[in-house]
Amino acid sequence: MRLSRRDLILAAALPALGAAARPAVPPKGFVTVQRGKLALDGKPYRFAGANLWYGAWLGAPADFGDVERLRRELDRLKALGVTNLRVLGAGERSPAKAAVSPTFQEEPGVYRQDLLKGLDVLLAEMARRDMKAVVYVNNFWDWSGGMPAYLNWVGSGPWFQQGDPNHPWPEYPDYAARFYGDAKANALFLRYLRGLIGRVNTVTGEPYRDDPTIMAWQLANEPRPGGTAVFGARNMPVFQQWVRDTSKLIKTLDPGHLVCTGSEGLKGCLESEACVLDAHRPDTIDYVTAHVWPNNWGWIDPKNQPATYEAGEARCRDYVTRHIAIARQLGKPLVIEEFGLIREARAFAPGSATADKDRFYRTIYGLALEDMKAGGPTAGTNFWAWNGEGRAQHPDAWFAAGDKSFVGDPPQEEQGLYGVFDTDASTLAVIAEHAAAVKAL
Template identity: 75%
Template sequence: MTLSRRTLLTALAVAPALGAATAKPNGFVAVTDGRLTLDGQPYRFVGGNLWYGAWLGAPAAYGDRARLRRELDKLKALGVTNLRVLGSGERSPAKVALDPTFRGPGADYDANLLKGLDFLLAEMALRDMKAVIYLNNFWDWSGGMPAYLRWTENGTWFQQGDPAHPWPEYADYAARFYGDTQANALFRHFVKSLVGRVNSVTGQPYRNDPTIMAWQLANEPRPGGSEGFGVANLPIYYCWIRETAAFIKGLDPHHLVSTGSEGSMGCLERESCVVEAHKPAEIDYVTLHIWPNNWGWIDPKNQPATYEAGEARCRDYVKRHIALARSLNKPLVIEEFGLIRDQRAFAPDAPARYKDRFYTTIYDLALADMKAGGPVCGTNFWAWNGEGRAQQADAWFKHGDKSFVGDPPQEEQGLYGVFDADVSTLAVIRRHAEAVNALSPARAGPPPAHLPTPFYQGERG
């Protein structure tokens, strides 16, 4: 069912035309001369990943709004002002997939999760935080692209990690999504509904809400896994990025749009692929993820012996992508990076010497480039566990668990995330936030005028 590039261009020619460029209203993050700006000043941030924010905010049995408020308060106190959150989720039979999710194959989107996202954005606005909302997932822990392919019967569905389908079969399968017009029609219907939504808490249309920094096409979209399939799929992959970004821009001209790419490691290890994926005018900034354990650069079973060489590769990876962003004259956000604790421990406050060192390395590279006026504008560590804790003895997520953490269901709960008891790692984040804040003019003042203060006084009182 994979289509040619010509067929894809014809079938997806439903995006509204981009309107004439207009100045952004106050409060919206913009791109000026290849850098992120906010109200005419450089916008630099220390951020985190909180994929489960909408789940905590949902008015349902699995939600916990009081905890969400506490988590946001803790993050704000650390100096974290930007959160990358999941704004989608597709029903899937995968053993590690989320449940509930935003949608199934129909258009009856989950009202509780939509209201949960509303609540999250309203609470972030109160704390002067910005959100990056990703709209799909290459990986099946949230359903993602394989769920759409299952609904359209595009090949035989299988879950990531199925021993009958070893890597890179999963990546090649998920990457069929870009050329499946039926799957993309379903996806675009959801995107149009979400981008056009009116927040049930604030009454503010999403397209007019400056709390949102950017819409993101997907989490870690890859053109494929194998050389043969991936290279052949590149034209369709590039087309999907450009056309989907244009579709979103046509719905919402105020917000930025980004890819969610890992960089060259998620692009068949080709820097040229990174450039082509981020070249379209509809893509506002470059994204970068860094996973040395997952990529085999630092052995999770022997970090002491492999850390030095792995860190050197990470440094080189960041520097290379800074150069790519500079060549594109676009900002760069290091929006995922993580390392396991010592001896692959999952428990809160377990020793994290190498993790802390890795965070410091990424933060120092980002800070140095910020000071030099380079393209790096912010970082988002992966991920915030906060007060969440593993509910099972083996630390694996089970359906029905309500104590969400930053480690998604495909990983042990605590593998990469930062708990509120991880004193040494919290100190690393706090020091970096203080250094970044010292580079930028202070922002002060009351919450945005669109927030219904009486509602919050009653709700929070």
């Protein structure tokens, strides 16, 4: 059964925060939506961005933290022209083999204060560089715990990890999507969510809800209604209600910041345009999100990338164009907040060939810039993801518990598969060129 309205009312009952209305005049420095476009202090807000899920880990005052590296990475990104970072603000202990460790919530209601402090440090350092953050607060995938971890905690099983050969795709998305209708799992999630949004930054002394560094709260990384047509159709009303209820709660707790879904778009909605429209139609969802993953979706074969690239790129162009049309139909901004392509020969090491990857980046950037110039809804892009000076720590390039050299590729995939290293000169040049073009608009 889905979370009841009574549950949500109880979840929102925080006397310290109340249910304030959205400010008539946005505070200075807050990103807003005006006439279907992102705006900042009365001017159009457009950006070249990146994904840096592990930012809070680097900022943590712990043996796995490295605040000096965090500062170097932010300086590198700023020098490239990157001004917007999508970061992970939650994480749950997962029994999955390929999962982040440590994480924000080691067991239900037991939070790691050093990681929360790491998020404080990250936001404070971003503020010093005039960067904006999109903070996602849950995950459909188990590499950070996410929805399957909550289901496991409340005994809504049997639990199994993504990629388990005994549970072939699409069993995993059908399992993870049970989260939306599980009241006990959502109660644990909402408890963490309320605490996070109500947090006061220990570095700056500023409440999160008053911090203009935060551009948006994001419901989850790539939430999906399910994996199979049968389960997805049955679960669709529950999924859409969860989007409405959770975004409404966030707006109640923090009316000043934007809220978005974190959806991949059509690929995260069983290819249903109606699903995408319904998920982004509520007034409490401020803009549309889209992700573009041609290798993962079988559009460009990672084992035969040169021969399949051309046709795959055409499908990506069509995919982006369709989401621009969806955003225009809704009268809301669009952010292409994840996109990536593997290196040639599926290599992971810094310095390995990136000609196809660079071409793919130019394609996505070109589509975004063209729409920006035409006055369309596209506001920005966030490539996946920034590796910086991080490196794989093992010969097989897989993450292991205790590793401290975090990269943009999460533990569910080889370290270096999609991420951009600080030595990837040609890719860095593509990013910098696009960032300069966006800034010049």
